[in-house]
Amino acid sequence: MDKFKSxxxxxxxxxxxxxxxxxxxxxxxxKIIFDSMEYSLFAGGKRLRPVILLxxxxxxxxxxxxxxxxxxxxxxxxxxxxxxxxxxxxxNDDFRxxxxxxxxxxxxxxxILSGDALLNFAYETMLDNALLYPEKILNHVxxxxxxxxxxGIKGMVGGxxxxxxxxxxxxxxxxxxxxxxxxxxxxxxxxxxxSIMLEEPSDQISNALIEYGRSLGLAFQVKDDILDVVGDNKxxxxxxxxxxxxGKATYVEKYGLERSWSIASELIEGAIGQLDIFGLEAExxxxxxxxxxxxxx
Amino acid sequence: MDKFKSxxxxxxxxxxxxxxxxxxxxxxxxKIIFDSMEYSLFAGGKRLRPVILLxxxxxxxxxxxxxxxxxxxxxxxxxxxxxxxxxxxxxNDDFRxxxxxxxxxxxxxxxILSGDALLNFAYETMLDNALLYPEKILNHVxxxxxxxxxxGIKGMVGGxxxxxxxxxxxxxxxxxxxxxxxxxxxxxxxxxxxSIMLEEPSDQISNALIEYGRSLGLAFQVKDDILDVVGDNKxxxxxxxxxxxxGKATYVEKYGLERSWSIASELIEGAIGQLDIFGLEAExxxxxxxxxxxxxx
Numbered sequence: 001m002d003k004f005k006s007x008x009x010x011x012x013x014x015x016x017x018x019x020x021x022x023x024x025x026x027x028x029x030x031k032i033i034f035d036s037m038e039y040s041l042f043a044g045g046k047r048l049r050p051v052i053l054l055x056x057x058x059x060x061x062x063x064x065x066x067x068x069x070x071x072x073x074x075x076x077x078x079x080x081x082x083x084x085x086x087x088x089x090x091x092n093d094d095f096r097x098x099x100x101x102x103x104x105x106x107x108x109x110x111x112i113l114s115g116d117a118l119l120n121f122a123y124e125t126m127l128d129n130a131l132l133y134p135e136k137i138l139n140h141v142x143x144x145x146x147x148x149x150x151x152g153i154k155g156m157v158g159g160x161x162x163x164x165x166x167x168x169x170x171x172x173x174x175x176x177x178x179x180x181x182x183x184x185x186x187x188x189x190x191x192x193x194x195s196i197m198l199e200e201p202s203d204q205i206s207n208a209l210i211e212y213g214r215s216l217g218l219a220f221q222v223k224d225d226i227l228d229v230v231g232d233n234k235x236x237x238x239x240x241x242x243x244x245x246x247g248k249a250t251y252v253e254k255y256g257l258e259r260s261w262s263i264a265s266e267l268i269e270g271a272i273g274q275l276d277i278f279g280l281e282a283e284x285x286x287x288x289x290x291x292x293x294x295x296x297x
Numbered sequence: 298m299d300k301f302k303s304x305x306x307x308x309x310x311x312x313x314x315x316x317x318x319x320x321x322x323x324x325x326x327x328k329i330i331f332d333s334m335e336y337s338l339f340a341g342g343k344r345l346r347p348v349i350l351l352x353x354x355x356x357x358x359x360x361x362x363x364x365x366x367x368x369x370x371x372x373x374x375x376x377x378x379x380x381x382x383x384x385x386x387x388x389n390d391d392f393r394x395x396x397x398x399x400x401x402x403x404x405x406x407x408x409i410l411s412g413d414a415l416l417n418f419a420y421e422t423m424l425d426n427a428l429l430y431p432e433k434i435l436n437h438v439x440x441x442x443x444x445x446x447x448x449g450i451k452g453m454v455g456g457x458x459x460x461x462x463x464x465x466x467x468x469x470x471x472x473x474x475x476x477x478x479x480x481x482x483x484x485x486x487x488x489x490x491x492s493i494m495l496e497e498p499s500d501q502i503s504n505a506l507i508e509y510g511r512s513l514g515l516a517f518q519v520k521d522d523i524l525d526v527v528g529d530n531k532x533x534x535x536x537x538x539x540x541x542x543x544g545k546a547t548y549v550e551k552y553g554l555e556r557s558w559s560i561a562s563e564l565i566e567g568a569i570g571q572l573d574i575f576g577l578e579a580e581x582x583x584x585x586x587x588x589x590x591x592x593x594x
Contacts, residue, residue, distance in 0.1 A: 026451070030458045033450060084413060089405030108386030109461050112409065113454055116381060119413065120449030123420050127442040137434055145424040152417030153330060154323070157410055161327045164406050 004287035008051060015050040015075060016042070018068045022125060036106040036114035037121075040079050043097045044237075048220070048292075049074045049191045055284050056209055057195040066136075069129035070143060070194050076122035077151050078187060080115040081160070087111060090164060091246065098237030123148070136198070143197035150190035159183025168247030176249045180221040188217030208274045212285065215271035220292050222264040225250035227297070229257060235296045264293045301584035305348060312347040312372060313339070315365045319422060333403040333411035334418075337376050340394045341534075345517070345589075346371045346488045352581050353506055354492040363433075366426035367440060367491050373419035374448050375484060377412040378457070384408060387461060388543065395534030420445070433495070440494035447487035456480025465544030473546045477518040485514030505571045509582065512568035517589050519561040522547035524594070526554060532593045561590045 001009075019041060028034040050071035057067040086093040086101040087108060093101050103111035123144070130140035149155055159182025166175060192213035196206050228243045229252050243250045251260045271289045275282040298306075316338060325331040347368030354364040383390040383398040384405060390398050400408035420441070427437035446452055456479025463472060489510035493503050524533060525540045526549050540547045548557045568586045572579040 030455055030462065032462060033455070033458045037450075080413075084409055087406075087409065089409060109384075110458070112381055112384065112386060113458050113461070115413075116377075116416065117450040117454045117458075119416055120445055120454060124442060124445040124449055127438055127445055130438050131435070131442065134435060137438060138428070138431060141424055141427050141434060141438060145421060145428065148417055148421040148424055152421055153334075153414040157414045157417060158327055158330070161330045161407065161410050161414075164410070165327065165329060 004284065004291070007284055008288070008291070011051045011054050012047045014054065014064065014068060015047050015071055018072045019075065022069075022072060032106065032110060033114055033117055036102060036110050037079075037118055039105060040083050040102050040114070041076065041118070043099060045075070045079070045097065046295075046297075047075060049078055049187055052188065052213070052216070052285075052288070053191040053195055055288065056192050057198060059278065059281060059285065060195055060199040060201050060205075062195065062199050066129075066133060067195065067198060069125050070147070070198075071191075073122040073126040073144075074147060074187065074191055074194075076118045076125070077147070077156075080118040080122070081151075081156055083111055083115040083118070085160065090160075091242075093238065093242065095238045098234075119151075139198050139200065143194040146193045146197055147187075147190045150186040150193075155182055155186035155190075156184075159186065163248070166249055169249075171249045173254060176251070176254055179249060180218060180251075184221045184224075185214065185217035188220065189213045205277065208277055212271045212274040212289075215267045215274070216289055216292060219264050219267035219271065219289070222251045222260055222267065223293050223295065225252045226257065226260050226264065228252070232296065237297060268293050301581065301588070304581055305585070305588070308348045308351050309344045311351065311361065311365060312344050312368055315369045316372065319366075319369060329403065329407060330411055330414055333399060333407050334376075334415055336402060337380050337399050337411070338373065338415070340396060342372070342376070342394065343592075343594075344372060346375055346484055349485065349510070349513070349585070350488040350492055352585065353489050354495060356575065356578060356582065357492055357496040357498050357502075359492065359496050363426075363430060364492065364495060366422050367444070367495075368488075370419040370423040370441075371444060371484065371488055371491075373415045373422065374444070374453075377415040377419070378448075378453055380408055380412040380415070382457065387457075388539075390535065390539065392535045395531075416448075436495050436497065440491040443490045443494055444484075444487045447483040447490075452479055452483035452487075453481075456483065460545070463546055466546075468546045470551060473548070473551055476546060477515060477548075481518045481521070482511065482514035485517065486510045502574065505574055509568045509571040509586075512564045512571070513586055513589060516561050516564035516568065516586070519548045519557055519564065520590050520592065522549045523554065523557055523561065525549070529593065534594060565590050 023038060053067060053071045053074060054064050058064055082096065083102045085091050086096060087103055094104055095101060102114065126144045130137055130144065133140055159179050162175065163179045163183055192209050196209060228240055231240050233239055251263065268289045272286050275286055320335060350368045350371060351361050351364060355361055379393065380399045382388050383393060384400055391401055392398060399411065423441045427434055427441065430437055456476050459472065460476045460480055489506050493506060525537055528537050530536055548560065565586045569583050572583055
């Protein structure tokens, strides 16, 4: 295994261990809601947002034990959004990550509630952690506030709304950009801004990382759109062509496959370019950017 | 108008003004989600939780300007839970507070998302406020954490889950107690604990207020069950008999109408008894307890 891959898997393992511990420390009643939360939380996600948060926090000299609950919180928020997104009234998806979606297993009522539970639990988790660092509590509150903003109406939820409202419509490039920038981009950027809030690096370093995150988020979405057309159902764990079936706005539909590939590549080159000031220290984040366009799922 | 009523209406007006200002300071795009959030947030709720929070905070010598964003956040959380509770996959209610439920007006997808938006926005609002009080930020984080716990899996959401799972089943008194204690009681208690976290009164005062809040929350729920049987549809703004139709567990179904009335009265007497240590200062909270069993909606 190459070095990048082993580092990546180590951060995934840290995140998974943290999430398991956090849940296993509770009395799991009512059982069905814990089953439902854990079903989606441990369905084999790539843990990209926690990995980005932990890696940038470490690059800034932070101790990952301090940021792990924020990474876990981010993943809970991401998971809640997927559970709600898959509901019949939203994207109406039957499969995700190769297994039936949450509401197909637990019913719509429990799926709605387990999304709600994950969202509340994300905040509870991050706030509990903040209380462990009284000398840095302002930093923690700023980090959690950044995540709340990114998750909410002016971030991810806003993107979900515009996405839902535009299904089956011919949309302009600005709207497409808005959807991706908010629905996916906001949490990607927050995973970097949260680390910045914790460690308060110089403006030059902050700006470079923020730009890196912005490009990364967009590239991730373009690659997602590409995979929906050329991806392998088995590797993706869901059916391809779903975007087109649902009349979803995508980069591929708007710009064609070839142009979408070059947009993704340009974005990743741009992201990597931002990392020059870190020298060799940022090797993991460079590889991570490449991984995001080269991934098969 | 008597003194209690005018004081109550003043706290409601403060809460409403705060919520309006908070939303009006934002660019309301995507418009539909703001329309949907505001539709339910300003549908004429009693604002009981904010009123309790503001009144106890003031009783403890706090400045209401400091706690108003927490009161607003609590009301956003309460409103999100009503929107999700009314969905077809949950209680499937068509009317609330005399007007069609959120999903009947905006569709299920937007109703789910506006609940999510309100929940995230509640945390963003309370965290933004915490940052305005750096010298008391630990108190604020403890208050928000208390609210998060009360809203989540071990609080309100837990109660919703057990309620949903037991529809149409014959349930035992412990389960009925669990549902009410969590689904309604948790946020009631949090509206008091949050004030305690902000002002750190003595244990004696804290315990008295916590007991007051516990009895109040339970009495509120017993009265809700009574109103579902003997209430006036017009005053309630929703149809009576819905609990029975849905096979919901209620106090009235379990103990009969007469015993339910005496349970509610005993709880309120108990709540009022806790306030003795405050003397005349707690007159508003005494009247509030009476109001909770005497209300018609």
